[in-house]
Amino acid sequence: MIKRLLLISFLCGWYNVLYAQKYTISGYISDAENGEVLIGANVYNANDYLGTITNNYGFYSLTLPQGTIKLTISFVGYSTFQQEIQLTENKTISVELKPTIEIEEVVVEGTRSEGGVTSSQMSLIEIPLKTISKLPSLLGETDIIKSIQLLPGVQSGSEGMSGMYVRGGGPDQNLILLDGVPVYNVNHLFGFFSVFNADAIQNVKLIKGGFPAHYGGRLSSVLDISMKEGNAKEFHGTGSVGIISSKLALEGPIGDKTSYIISGRRTYIDVLTYPIIQAAAKQNGMDELKAGYFFYDLNAKINHKFSDKSRLYLSAYTGKDKFYLKEASTYTDEYYNPETDSYDTEKRYYRNEAGFWWGNLTTALRWSYALSDKLFLSTTGTFSSYKMVTLAEMVYNNQRPNRAEYMSGILDWGAKVDFDYYPVPNHYFKFGVSETYHTYNPGALAVSYDSGSGEVEEAEFGNNKIFTHELAAYVEDDIRIGDLLKVNAGLRWSGFKVRNEFFNGLEPRLSARFLLSENWSVKGSYAQMSQYINLLTTSKIGLPTDLWVPATDILKPQKARQVALGSMYKLKNEYEISVEGFYKTMDNLVEYKEGASIFSLENDWENNVALGKGWSYGLEFLVMKQLGNTTGWIGYTLSKSDRLFDKSGQEISFGEKFPYTYDRRHDISFVLSQKINKRMDIGLTWVFGTGNATTLGFESYPEYNANSNDYYYDMWRGQVINYKGRNNYRMPSYHRLDVGINFHKEKKWGKRTWNFSVYNAYNRKNPFYLDWGYDNNTKQTKLYKYSIFQIMPSFSYSFEF
């Protein structure tokens, strides 16, 4: 089928090339105010609506028949550019679009967007950063991942967490790219905040299905985040001061051809609590006491324009969470001395130091080059590392330190070459290859201690590093067949070399849209995905101790197949209404075996995991408005997601099908951003979700005791909880309202904004965790829910200059 479609499209395309005189217009589209390239801007001839969109570098290429064309360039939030051109030769036209002020939004009649209704891509949502920044936030921290969680098909996991569960998939099944580099742990503070600093982000794109062939390596979603390139026109800065953190971003040009952006964010809970801790140390007579927690992020990007055709980008991100404790004391110890038959005293000293930190470092060096007006090349080298370290050190008197250090993580070196080829308006080819060298460190404990004889003993436990190669090659074509049908057909080959095993396979991708009218289309897609990396997690909360491990000869690669059907309607050019149904199957899903966990160091991790299957299906509705004074969306998802682990020796829940922890039958989100006037806007979000599935036992019974023939021992037997099955109980439903208000004011030096937000405005006690507890008043055991975030007001002050 795919071959046939490709053949037809080739024939259609090349016929036109041979029998009509055509010329190519190419160039870059960027923001007139800051020079940032615009990704996904529509470029088309308004006479016949033949067009294309800009790629990730703002480049476009459009080949049209000789004659008069009405070149039109549009992008949400920007004034539409339109110019009549006599096309008698190849032309390079780069355009800078001017941002519109929402209240003065002008919609050019006759425009047609290549996104949304007319795009062959389905299950894709782009959220404008402007909308995200206006939404109410937890403790004043605008959070991209938490905004993504408000979209249909995306579940949020536990209360307050940044985990993403897309269409019944696990948190490891999301390919989260920051400037094309995978980020492995996107959580700060156990997931209450995500690592992405919104001030440094230019564009966020989420794909839940119908994946184009240039994406691969994960089963459930792609979250493609592009960092800003930095203002190429003039120096600017933004920043904010909030309750728990502050951030600052600076950007500007260096000469005519180079621009940069650097942004940082740090929490200061540790700084604020420092005087309290010092007072406690003094009160307890301690020599030293330091304890605290902080996280920070640092984003930087520099790009240089060698010529109109050639650009170089270097971007980096690093972030870290750290808990630390250091205490030291000198004290006088009294002891009995048998030689003098009296009590002597001696000065003793101890020092304890403990730390626990995790963090990412990602870097991308990219060179983009327009090889011709139809062929665009991007070459990228990437580095990504995630590391978690726990350290404990204890020194007593003059002994050598007793020290334990546990470390796990993953480190990647990658390279890829991508081409965009625009031979004729009816075809947009993408093809490329990539290779990533992974080093997995699935948990190792190093211990050194004073043996007492003055010698230091050392020991190491845990798992060995694993080195793997991940390869991929892809080709895809976005084909326009007639006026109504558009197809994106692609094929991806992926390979994975681990130890002496080489896995590889083909992943066909197909998505298509058929226009029912100018504003209404139906879409369908099929995608086959492979995943060679697994996250071993307890699935209760996203702990940094979760292990990234590769597919091996024991853990076969995860596979998924997803079909989706949907329809999209654009109402009055303002509202996008979409409905999508999906069905997804997943194989070789990984879970810890029952009884195993991150702490099962005595066995190799491969022996601690079970392989199983998963199913997920559902319906998603979305009504979104991106223009005007009122923006936002209403989303609803009806879905079901199950798991089955029934392989012999790896049974979970007695080998029977059970609901996935984040199986959520109903999920509703309502997001509103309302601009009142130039100085004030308000934001509001309301979410509702069926309660998470959890495992709860109602009954217990005595274990068989090995000593039960011995009466004395019988009394020591334990009580076994009788669980009917995993995730057999539903927590109470989750719902929450957040509201926020922003006050803006123009100042001589720029603009300032006061934000006041209330998280969980009606103080709903949403369940984070359920457990049995004993009520001393009624003398009864009861079921309790524990909630973390109750009503939580916050404010922040932000500025732009």
Place this chain on the structure above:
Amino acid sequence: MRKSKCYITSLLVLLFSSSCKEEIPFDIPVSERNLVLNSLITNDSLINAHVYRSSLVTDNFTDDLYVNNATVALFQNNELVENLTFLADGTYQSQVTKAKAGETYALKVNSPTGQNAEGSVSVLYPVPIMAFDSIGIVRDGINGEKVLLQVKFKDDGNTKNYYRVSVAANETHSYYDPENPEMRQQIYFLRQWIESNDPGLDADYDNYLYFSDVLFNGKEYSFDLLMNTYDFDYNNDYFYVLLENLSYDFYRYSVAIPAHFDAEEMKFFMEAVLVYNNIENGLGIIGSSAASVDSLYNSNYNPDLFR
């Protein structure tokens, strides 16, 4: 790793100490307590059964769980052979019938409240021990030195086998008998603390090591186990090894039990472990064990001789 567990736990405790706790109105979807039957039928031994009732999580701990007035009927190859005699605290025992390898036994419990529960199991044949010996001393990380012992046996290739191994020692203790004012001696057989790094090990619980023949089906196999050097002191003349051939159900149950209790202790880090049951209309386990025994003479009580 234990340290990191402590830190994470501390942080979570901190988190929850500032969190809100609220009762959830809740009806337990269990109408009545289940009858519980636990029995491990051992070849050449009288048959014991332990009968309890389950308790709901909302029950008071002081509730009595023993079922003392039940009728426990013992069937051998589907024929009633006797009703077990009540001993004490929910324990019932056969007076005549000793379990034989190759026979199938069923226990049917009828409680005074009219509840019935039953289960059955076939008793397997013991797997003879070919050798039991010490083969040296190993250094085990930071825990010091241990004597490495080896149990050699030939697995039956025609069946899937599930084993557990334990080591017992005769320990002699002196005590003063006030009724006959003199010092007396009593000999105990106590299971010793053992562990194993054997790749086949599936569980380690209550000084029993559990493993299956998945790595050596039908072959001779030497299972390694470790004992502390200080166990080789003057208290013990002999060490006895018991190699038990277990029924699959009992093995599955036994392997799940320690994992179940670990998971209950570490709720935040582990999913709940479901424990296998094979009692119809009730809860609990009926299993079988056939043991082979060998001994090792503790010569000179000196572990250095094993070097």
